[in-house]
Amino acid sequence: MSNEIPNLNLLTVFAAVIEQGSLSKAAEHLSTNQSTISTSLGRLKAKIGQELFVRSGRGVVQTAYASSLYSQIKNPIQELNTVFQDLGTFDVDSSERRFVMTAPEHLQSSLLNLFSDQKYKKISLEVFDQPEDDEKVYDGLLTQKFDVMVDIFPPNHPNIESVKLFDGDFVIVCRQNHPRINGQITESQYLAETHAVLERTRDKKRSLAHHTNFDISQRKVAYHGRSMFSNLLLCSQSDYITVVPLSMALQFKTHLKLQLFTPPFEYKKISNYLLWLKKFNQEPSHKWFREALIEASQERLSK
Template identity: 35%
Template sequence: MSQQKAFDLNLFRIFTAVYRTSSFSRAAEELDLTQSSVSNAITRLKSTVGQELFIRVGRGVKPTASAMDLYQQLAPAMSTIEQVTSSFAAFDAASSERTFYVYASESAIQLLQGTVEQVLQDLAINIVFREPPLIEEELQMELQLEKVDLALDIWLPESAAFKSQKVMQDQLVCVARKAHPRIQGALTQDQYFNEKHIIFKMRRYNLSVADLLTKQVLPARQMHSEQSSILSMMSVASKSDALAIASKSYADEYAELFGLQVFDLPFAAEPIEYYMVWSHKLQQNPANIWLRQQLQLAIKLRGLG
């Protein structure tokens, strides 16, 4: 009985942090501890359970089978505790000067930035949009470490460490310059595949947006150029006879500026679905709830919801 009373339950919190981050140093950063404190805690827990918990792999650690079993038992309870603790964090939007950080795709930033600024005009709060990192695991890690408060993207996480909500839906369209010599007023499938194409390559998926969202395998297309910026792609389309694919909302916003025609795609494509994604432990956090509400308001005001 005395051993049970003496057991430090904080060891479980440190263990779950190491398990999720696969790193002593990242767990230390998340918990605001030193790396040696985290290492000592894992050594103590290892001694208590009598099993090896992590093995070194490169610069990180990998859980053993015993650690996996332990985590599966602890994760639901620890998640509930983190949510309850987070829910007590006070937040008053009227007096706060907090800066929130949101990962969002280029198109989402362009569509929402101005409206978000209008929503916040009477507050001292700032919402800073950033394009997400190239590596998916890095995006997830930054959400877990709360280096960013939320992500707004087409990415839908599978891990129970995150919560998500679909907030926007858009569709793909094709754009061509207004003075195109062969395409005017309508676009057929033959016309589409006979032209050269500006390929918008999604950085994180290393795929073109068309290949990611179309319902069929597309025939080979003649490439005019490859772009990783939608604005650059539309600019190139305005100065050439090449075709480009963009989201409808984005194309409608900038077609007049760039002198472009906008066409429905001549083949079937999945809709573009945008999700808000946040750390599960912030589910009941007042500040994070407020942030989600403001983004949803901006989406509604833009007519994108």
């Protein structure tokens, strides 16, 4: 084992493989190829004289030594990244920047409208729908496909930072002129009707199950939609009922001729968190973008 400090680039590659979970994702993250990543890991292994990763199936698993090494170098590497990011400049009036994010369906329109405002002439926003796979929920952040994401849960990843934007209500929705529901809905009515539900789950539970202890398994479900809007549209043309965030229901209440009801059972509000990589905490344009979203959440998104 050499007593010399390994090349910083080798340590950066090593840290990326740990954080991304695979050589291929680390290569994408660092804008290089898998062969370069493998070569760098080989050089680092030779330098320190220790095995860092072992093959497991189609991927690699870090050794105990690698875990220990990473725990000691991750903060210094993040601090160095911050130093170089702070050297950058960003001016909202003159700098051109396109931000990319993923967000829940009920916030997408408000977010896009925020950055279509002529106030930000050289700033634009691209919004993606949320991933459907729980196991890949953070992949877009970790590979830097997205600058930020909005999620209903705080993150459980050591390299991701978060802040709560706001808590929002949800409502039960049905069409006007519904044959059995008019002006109010009771708990027994809610269970007696036929439902359109969101097919997407988080932590193997449907969205509503995260926000109430009421036994929703008793519901009669007729339609499993992949979007809340498709559920709203179906309910506007049928006798089905559905549940959506209040902000989304208000967007379409008039156009789709909907009735909105506060749930007749106990429930918790929907929390919305802004998530980003810790390494971008002090990067000027990224910091401005986050602050703009936080400000917007107070002014528009929480309405």
